[in-house]
Each structure stands twice: as C-alpha cells, then as structure tokens.
Amino acid sequence: MSGNMFYTAKQHGEFEVYELGDFVLEEGATLRGASLAYTCYGKLNEQADNAIVFPVMFSGTHAAMAPYVGEGLALDPNEYLIVIPNQLGGGLSTSPHNYQGTYQANYFPDVSIGDDVRAQHQLITHLGVKRIKLVTGWSMGAQQTYEWAVRYPEIVERAAPISGTAKTTPHCALFVDVFSNALKSDPAWDNGKYQQSSEVEIGLRQMAQIFAMMGASQNFYNDELWKNYGFSSQGDFLKSLWENWFLPMDPNNLLCMAKKWRSGDVSKHSDGDLSAALARITAKVTVISFEKDMFISPADCLKEQQMISGSELVSIPSPWGHFSMLGVNPDDFLAIDSALKKLLKIEV
C-alpha cells in the first residue's frame, strides 16, 4: 500500500524524482504520471560526456549501490556525473504499491528491462547528457547494462555487466519461479490483494530463505563464514541479513521486478538472435562474474562475453557467490572497483 514507510527517503537516503509523464510500457499499458527516482553524484562536464549510469538490482535501491561511489574509487564524483536510477516497480519509482488508479497494486502491468532503460534514457537526456562514459550494474542492474549497450550503442562508450546476463538463462528463470512461488504460497498474499505488506510475512520469510540458499555459496555456509561478519549462528545470519532485507518490502513490487527479471532478453532487438543483438554493441565491455554464483554461473557470463567483440571477462572467486557485490568482503569490493577503473582508463 502507498503508506508503506519503507519506501521513503528516511530509509534509503534522499533522492530526486524525474517526472516521466504518461509512460507507455512495451506491453502496451500507459503508466499515467509515472516517475523515476534517482540520485546523482558529481557534475556533468561542458562536453556533456562524463556520465556514468549505474542501475540497481532486484529489490535494491540507489542506497545499495552508493558504497561504490566515492573519491578515489572508479566511480569518482570528482570526475563523473554518476546517475543511479531506481527500477520501475522497485518502490521509489512508480511501482505497484504507490500507483493510484486502475493499474494499482495487483493490477500493475508487466514492466520490461527495456522500459526501465527507456525511462532512464529520458532522464539522462533531460539531464543534458550526450555520451555515457560507462554503464554498469549488478544482477538486474547488469540486465539493464546490456540493454543500454544494445539499445543505445551510439552513446554508450563502456559497459560492465556484473553477474547478470543479457538474456535470462533457463535455470535462472526457474530460480525466479521458485522464489516467486514461495512468496505467493502465503495465503495472506491473496493474489496480491493483501491490505498491508506485513501480512505476507511468512511468504516474505520463505522467499528470503531461498535467496539465502542460492545467494551465498555452499562453502560460505559449510565453513561457517558468517562468523566473520558479526552473525552468531546460521539461523541468525538467515534472519538478520536475509529475512530482515525482504520483510519490509511490498510483495507486489517484488513480483513486478521478478517478472521483469525473468523476461530480460536483449535478443528482442534482433528477432530472438542473441548473438546478433550483442553484435550491436559498440561499447568496450568488461563482463564481471562471480565463480561461486548460483544465480548466474560463470559459464553463463562467459557464453555471452564471447559473443561481444573486444570484450574481457573478470572472474572473482569469493565465497559470497552472487552476493559478492555487497562488498562485505573487502577483497571483492576492491576487485570490482579495480575492474571498473581499468575499463574507464581504456581509450575508446
């Protein structure tokens, strides 16, 4: 419901809102008076060519990605205008829980990765950006990164998709089905007609448990590595990190993003031919993968990277698996930051 206090600046830090107006989605629906929440760091230069676009992952907001922005880091606000756009459906931008009208809550239409990127293109055009130095993002952020590079090759100079694919793999789609079904299995979900998201607590907790099982590696659990990060037991890790993350969220928002994730596919631009779609990319690309990732295997990343001319692959061996991006492990953070620094130094 629109009263959910989780989706506020108090929880996620201040953000800007760009009015998209009446935004027509790829599936045909019009979100009237739609808006895109975002944050900016740094300033656009005179040539209007120093922008970095950094879209966010499933269930995340600009706040989750902010640690990667800072003086001395790859995403340095002294050098770049860094724009972190929130997803449509993510809770801060127009989303099931805050939309008023016929498409509200469980009636919210299907949103695509392409819709997000078209909305972001509208935003950066409004901001005066002419060329994009780098697009990078993790997981669903990587899906948006690929979409940017394929859809707008003329303005994207560099792209670094991190542990995400241009086309959702069949196994990853199965994973999305599994956690979506877990959420929907809660009778309180009631086909999205719950009154308060907190009623769907059991479903949210079960979804969190599935994310935990797939999100960190087997060896993270079996070697009890949670001990290194302030958790008192495996149960405490599940509750205090994973359940705590999802519990305040709105199920219809989560399911909107999940459906978008599942349908991610840049080959829509080339009649279903993935390799032709990736051949549209003119950006210099570094694909970053996590060796122990159970959402997106290194083999999945490699397969797509090999279809992109002149691209490179960086593989990070962290026991955090898909969630290496959280940078809880300082080595992971440094490895990702270094790969981005290296890419930004390459002349294009």
Place this chain on the structure above:
Amino acid sequence: MSGNMFYTAKQHGEFEVYELGDFVLEEGATLRGASLAYTCYGKLNEQADNAIVFPVMFSGTHAAMAPYVGEGLALDPNEYLIVIPNQLGGGLSTSPHNYQGTYQANYFPDVSIGDDVRAQHQLITHLGVKRIKLVTGWSMGAQQTYEWAVRYPEIVERAAPISGTAKTTPHCALFVDVFSNALKSDPAWDNGKYQQSSEVEIGLRQMAQIFAMMGASQNFYNDELWKNYGFSSQGDFLKSLWENWFLPMDPNNLLCMAKKWRSGDVSKHSDGDLSAALARITAKVTVISFEKDMFISPADCLKEQQMISGSELVSIPSPWGHFSMLGVNPDDFLAIDSALKKLLKIEV
C-alpha cells in the same frame, strides 16, 4: 493415509517384509509391530560373507536402485547376496501414512539414520549374514552407508558412499528446510492432518520445483539437455520428471525422511567429533562425488574422504548433478558401476 495405492508392490515391484517387532527409536518412541520392507538378489554363501547392503535415497524405494543390480555389473547376484532395504518412513517400511495407533500420520516420531541402520542390522542378522562385502548408497543412502561403517566396523569390509555425507552440511540442511517449507506452505497440508495426500498437490509440486532447481546442474538447463531424454520443453521436464515423481507421495512420509536427512550425523558416536567418528571406520572406502552437485558439493565429499584412512575419491563430471545416480546418462551409470567393481576387487 494407509489406503495410498502408491506404496504397493504394484508400483514398486515385489518386496519382502521383515517384522522388526517393537522397535525402539533413538529418540525414545517405540514403533510397535514395526516392519522393514526389502528386496534380495542372489544367495548367501556358506561363509555368510558375501552380502552387499544397498540402502535407498530420500523418497526412493528398492525399485529406484534395482538397475544397479544385474549379471556382469558390480552388484552381481551370481556372486553376492544383495539386500536393498527401504527406509523407515519411506512408505513401504513402517511409515507415517501406514502406522496405526498413537504415532500415526502427523504424530509419527522422529526417525534417525541410526534407526534405519539398526533395523537393517537386525534384518541381515536374521538373514544369517556374518560379514558385509560392501555397503553402498546414494544421498540418504550414503548417509546410511557411513552410519554402517562407523557403527558396525567389525562386519563392514568396504563402503562406497555416493554423493552424500557422514554429517549433513549446513547448506544441505538449509536446502532441506527450503523444500520442507515449500511442502508445508500448502494450506492443505494442515500440519499433517490432511485426509488424502493428493489434497497437498500444490505443496508437492512446489517441492518438486525446488528439487529440480537444485537437482540437475545449471548447465543441464541452460544447454537444454532435457532434449536428449525425451522431454519437449523445460516445463515438460519439470512436470513429467520431477512433479510426476513426488505427486503420488505422502507428505508426512516425505517430511519424516527430510527430518532424518537433516539430522544425519555419525559424529553422535564420538561426542560430536566427526574426525574421531570417521576414524572408527575399518572398511576400505571409496567416496563417489558428482562435480556439479548442488545438494552435496564435491568439497563436502572431499573433506570427509580426507578424514578416512586409506580411502579414495572418485569424481564424476555429469551435468545431471546430484541426479547423476539415476544413470539416465549411460556414462554416469558406467562410472559408478566401475568404481564399485574396482572397490570390490580390492583385498581387505
């Protein structure tokens, strides 16, 4: 309910029933008039030392393991007396769905891997077996294999645990929680008080979906390898293999086995010291692991194998992951059979 026609010889092939009498479980309950269902192939020799014990996996019966028994195979009935005992709780032996009395259905007590192995020991003693040439089993069958080798070292000459651990790993326990919760999330489960197991169809299907996600490897799905085995789509593979497997089963039986799986731990024999427990083993051990297994990682198998003096590790690279044991892929079947043949040839 006891009327479930799935748990019959018509579905699983003929089997024998050994009457255990009043069987006291490790947790303290007594199953009165308990019985153990099993099949035998071959004959006991005069020295009574040619028996092979081949316990079964979660949700499986003797029928699932029977393909590994045959002339010319490692488990050759011309040479050995091969005993395939069904699990307590597995549906053919005494189980929640067929027990009459105070412990029936949802009141069934917790069963341990140790209970299964003690019951099997009673059975083989009754059959006149003096020494066991080999104990082998897959997954929960591997748990029973370890339990045999640790509990009865004086009679077990060889042991080959296949993709299973002596002590359930924390990640595997999380997996058991995830699929158990999926089953229990169905309101029709009703804390185990359903009238007919078929009422819990949605829960059984969701559990099947989770098994599918974790059971075969990512590359099995992403390279659409189901095409090689007569399935028309990923959805058909999920329905026709995985859902079809679990749909006829009794939820209380499945949850009884799941709890047993989760609590598997031979270190109970050594005050929680796993390495001391495994040091009790005098059998010659070959640990068989599957490289792409998401239930039990090769690292999990390796860690325990290294605690067993004189043991060997065989690793099988199949895309079928944990379900390589099904032998749907002939190479997997041959690799497992060869490893067992090699172990049986070693003098002890």
